[in-house]
Amino acid sequence: MSATPRSDSGSAKDGRAAKPAGRFRRMLDRLSSSQEDLESEELREDAQASGCLRIAECGDRQIVRVTGTLRTVTFRPRAGVPSLEAELFDGSAPLDVVWLGRRAIVGIEPGRRLIASGRISMSHGRRVLFNPKYELRPLGQE
DSSP states (O other), rough: OOOOOOTTTTTTSSSSSSSOOOOHHHHHHHHHHHHHHHHHHHHHHHHHHHOOOOOGGOOOOOEEEEEEEEEEEEOOOOOBBEEEEEEEOOOSSSEEEEEEEEEOOOOOOTTTTTEEEEEEEEETTEEESSOOOOEOOTOOOO
């Protein structure tokens, strides 16, 4: 007789059952995910498809090109200088984008997607991009 243990063909190496693959599994994942999770996943995929770096991977003093959706846009003076501040989110982490000397910029509004590039700095534990070069993404582009 052979003392070789039998393996179940339906279980993974770590002892857990293997997940079903394919469209059915993706549909179940989407149904069980929150709207915020779905939007974050879509933003991460968009960043990867556009060749941009994920915000969570950006380090201090690094020159980057990132993309995402503006969550908030506010006018907040800094040291007596007008500044327009926005929070860009790509599904991995937020990034504060600051335009010094500006009270408003046409097209910079919550919900708008854009690509921004420049040098990241860290301020109070948050990533900040001052006076970035930017491209507004066309409205309705997914």
